[in-house]
Amino acid sequence: MSLPFAASPAERRLLTEGRLSGPMPWVIAIMMFLTVLAAAGGLALNHAASNVTGSIAQRITVQIVEANPDLREAQTRAAMAALGDMEGVTEVVRVSDEEIDALIEPWIGAAGDEEGIPVPTMIDAALTEAAHNDLERIEAAVVDAAPAARVDDHAQFLAPLAGLIGSLTWLAFALVLLTASALAASVILAVRAALNTHRSTIEVLHLMGATDVQIARLFQRRIALDALFGGLVGFLVAVVVLLLLGQRIGAVGSELLGSATLPLSAWIILALLPLAGAAVSTLVARYTVIGVLKKLL
């Protein structure tokens, strides 16, 4: 049984069977390489964005800014207790003095260790989404328990970063669309060139009663093979580049960069791109040939 979309063995013999027809597969390989990189960037950024908005952004930091150490300690305990009793607060952790010293050391050196320089205490708390949406209530309760408390919402200072990540994600997907469009355009050019090359054969087939679809099948099969070959080459090279980049990012040790990893679902999507490229190329070839043939009688 033959598929209506595929040329039969008999039909395949009607045109020369050039496997790697000119630069076409390599053009497709380059397009696919760029498409996979852009798509990987978009998917990684999307993953990072969901990490930022999901886990980091639903956290708050409570600072107890009080010069009197005893009072500061008392208010810290009161704030922690208030947070611990509150519905929607999933985690309350006091940031240790050592961590605070390490945080401020780049600005004031080791002076923070010395007596007489008041350093605020800090409490890190994780909230549920519902609690985060009702932050004013939490802030009021904390300030009520500890008047020197200042509540910082992570989402607020992460908003510009999340916005940037979102924009970069859209840019990456726009690049995917652009490269896919360029791929389609190059397929159209290749098909038109092939039609010109085989014009006399096509005319003969046409006058023998070959239908437009029969002739289109001859071209779409060749283009599909070229696109699949080029797509796989481009994909494999892109995967090597992505793995090397992943190693470099891992070596940096940045939490934010580290969050821009590719989950399994992203790898599956990337692996489907060469197949999608071949399918798009086949469709473009089919409709280009049919469009050109319709201008003949």
Place this chain on the structure above:
Amino acid sequence: MAAPMATTIAQFENVGLRYGTGAETLSDISFSLDGGGFYFLTGPSGAGKTSLLKLLYLALRPSRGLIRLFDEDVVTLPRDRLPGFRRRIGVVFQDFRLVPHLSAFDNIALPLRVAGVEETELATPVNEMLAWVGLSDRASARPATLSGGEQQRVAIARAVIGRPEILIADEPTGNVDPEMAARLLHLFDALNKLGTTLVVATHDIHLLSRVSAAQMMRLEGGRLSDPTGALKNPPREPRGTRSGKSAK
């Protein structure tokens, strides 16, 4: 008892053909072809013979007039129905138009492949056709390695393998020697005796006398003409289309 009326297989009525905005290449062409007939189309170079044949094998639509093939108006026929009509017509092109990368066997098999015949059912008819044109030993040869006469015979075999109802040949003897021309004509005559309607364009006047039953059309300056009345058995014009003799 009167002979039974032959079926009209093709009919042209007041057909005109113009390329672009130029003058008409064909003007007021009217005639009918009977099924099983043998027709020569004669005329000097540039008279419009190839254009008329192109109209007949549906490579062109006329600028005006009516063309009926196999009892259907092909001028207004939807484009997607044309392939079915073309499969009923065999064409031997003046320049053969063999597909260069295919062997003689594959060239002859083309119409069957286009018609969707299974590969397993191809060998017998194609080999029979190769034997019929005397090229059994050249089955795997590509056109570039065949002589002009051999290419011509491959082209004829390709045109007839699908058992067309009309075979159209454009100057089939233009590129072959007299002996080969006689052999080709013998092939055409044999086909005609099997019931195929033949339309052969030629300016070879010697050819015309070799088929006694053949009818003739003469084209001059894009018009069918018979200025001397010397044509034998000219094909009848459709009723009411002869100039000055329109039906009342």
